[in-house]
Amino acid sequence: MATKKPAGKAAGKMEARPAAAPDPEKAEAMAKMAMRPSVNAAAVMVAYGKPLGIGEDDVAALMDRLTDDMKDLWAGDMKRAEAMLFGQAHALQAIFMNLARRATAQEYMKNWEAYMRMAMKAQSQCRMTLETLATIKNPPVVFARQANINNGGQQQVNNGAAPALEQAPAHAANPKAAPTELLEQQHGEWLDTGATSAAGGTDPLMAPVGEVHRPAKR
CATH class of the missing domain: 1.10.287 (Helix Hairpins)
Structure with missing residues (x-):
């Protein structure tokens, strides 16, 4: 007597099972491992180091050595x-x-x-x-000059290389300002070296001018 196979199940086929959820801690550890420069360098050295006798068993030793060298590099060596x-x-x-x-x-x-x-x-x-x-x-030495300009609350910073020697241009010399006081008060000289004259006949009431302040010409 022939037995009937269960309906809906094909012969020789297995039921599909959901995949197991990945381990978050393991995935994170593998990601950190893949991002480490020492691991990447060791993997490449093993792949190209076969003529030198570097094999798969040397990966851990290479990683440790590279890590120590990187610490020296961070320290400035x-x-x-x-x-x-x-x-x-x-x-x-x-x-x-x-x-x-x-x-x-x-x-x-x-x-x-x-x-x-x-x-x-x-x-x-x-x-x-x-x-x-x-x-x-x-290493090259860079000389920089910084100028801070504040325009209405908006600050502008101009960075540029400082010249080796700053010299004022020849035409930038400031001439001495002309004296504004009377000549005799500064240098002991008089504007009018002649003697004081008497009043003329046309205007006998006109007195001689003062020693310092003279009226303006009309």
């Missing part, structure tokens, strides 16, 4: 960064020399040009690496 740049400059120099020598062995111009183009790129990267190292060793 740039020795490892300088050493890294110097080593990269030498590596780029080796790449340039290899490609340049291989270019001389090419028979066709197209192949020679391709090798020389890559060689010159390596040379340019080497130069830029050395420039970066020089900037770290001797």
Whole structure:
């Protein structure tokens, strides 16, 4: 006697079950781990470090070492960064020399040009690496001058490089103001050196003018 299969269920199929809810704490821990610079650097070093013998088991050691070096960097110690740049400059120099020598062995111009183009790129990267190292060793000094201008409650700040030596222009000299007092009161000289004359016949009542204040001419 044949048995009947339950209706609605196909043979060999399993019932769909809802996926388990993700663990929030685990998800947060994985996100923090993925964002750590030491973890990212260690993962790349393992992927490209196989010729050096770096394997999957060395990830934890690499992370710890990178973390210690980053703490030194935060404290202002740039020795490892300088050493890294110097080593990269030498590596780029080796790449340039290899490609340049291989270019001389090419028979066709197209192949020679391709090798020389890559060689010159390596040379340019080497130069830029050395420039970066020089900037770290001797950072540029910037002199800045700040002027604060307050116009009706709205403050304007103008920052600009201060000149090495400020000199007033030759035409900006202020001439001495002309004296406004009487000449004899400043320098002991008289405006009129002649003697006081007597009253004329046309106007006998006119007295001689005073010593200081004289009437204005009509």
